[in-house]
Amino acid sequence: MLTLKPLGERGQDAATIHGTQKPVACMRRPIENSSSAGQAVYEPFCGSGTTLIAAEMTGRACHALELDPAYVDVAVQRWQAFTGQQAVLEGDGRIFAEIAPARQLGAGVAV
Template sequence: MKPYYEHDGISLYFGDFRELAPQLGLKANLVVADPPYGDTSLDWDIRDSSWLDAIPSLLSNSGSLWCFGSLRMFMAQAQAFTVCGWKLAQEIVWEKHNGSNFHADRFRRVHELVVQFYRSAWAEVYKKPVTTPDATARAVRRKQRPAHTGHIEAGFHVSHDGGPRLARTVMRVRSCHGYAVHPTQKPTAIIRPLIEYSCPPSGIVFDPTCGSGSTLVAAKELGRCAIGIELREAYCEAAAKRLSQEILPLNDGAHS
């Protein structure tokens, strides 16, 4: 099977992942998915949970799934995730610089969710906590905790200038407004932390519906191998064009 694009550990295929992925003998360490949310009446935004059942056979035992979506989507498909054996691990809130005002009588939504799911025991799932620079030197002491947190050992930590801190679950990253070639294109800055956390350096990232290729570009930026499959050739072409470009400094909209 000939890739639509292939270079330096990044492969892109044109077609339906349900048909193509099994032929590749794929066992990914991480799956990044961005399915239709079903929040609009647009013809491409039709909610479908059938893809969930096709992913487990393509994932390693220590692998996990990060899925983009809205709260409405995840609530509507909660049973489908459970039936397919997916267990909820954690969620990230992607705060965008602009929002989608689908309803004039509700708050303007400026965020999307990225939720991690897994299937095996949590202790077996690969994870490497992501840190962010801490520009303020200070001593952090933890001698007592509120009663509702239960027992946690006392601790003491000195945070030096530039020292690491665990990344927050709310990440502010500019959307692709103004330059996106796909209606739901994600900035690589929101995908990179997912890859860093859930895919070992020698692992494989898989995006079953990769659109304009943001997951593949993010994997390329991090030196990971990745495989993407896209059903529409126009977006395969756009993704291949992006992947052919030289990697630029990692400043595509991320900010603390």
């Protein structure tokens, strides 16, 4: 027997720049089923940050990797919009808003 549960409204998932962006509920369910609040989850293909948002919603830390700098920026922006917090560049303490213009110009600033 196959049971399908509706994912509900798309909300912040409606607009996307990533070709395979998933609804947050798609990642929230496996996170809740395979970890406990306070634990960490790993996302080797972060894309637009869906797993980051799902982890935040469920009280988990998310350790994520993404090779494409443009998608890193999308993920950071989605995380900031969801949490209301500022992403901080580890190492020198600059916030994302300070380095985003240089990243968009291709200056090679890594986040």
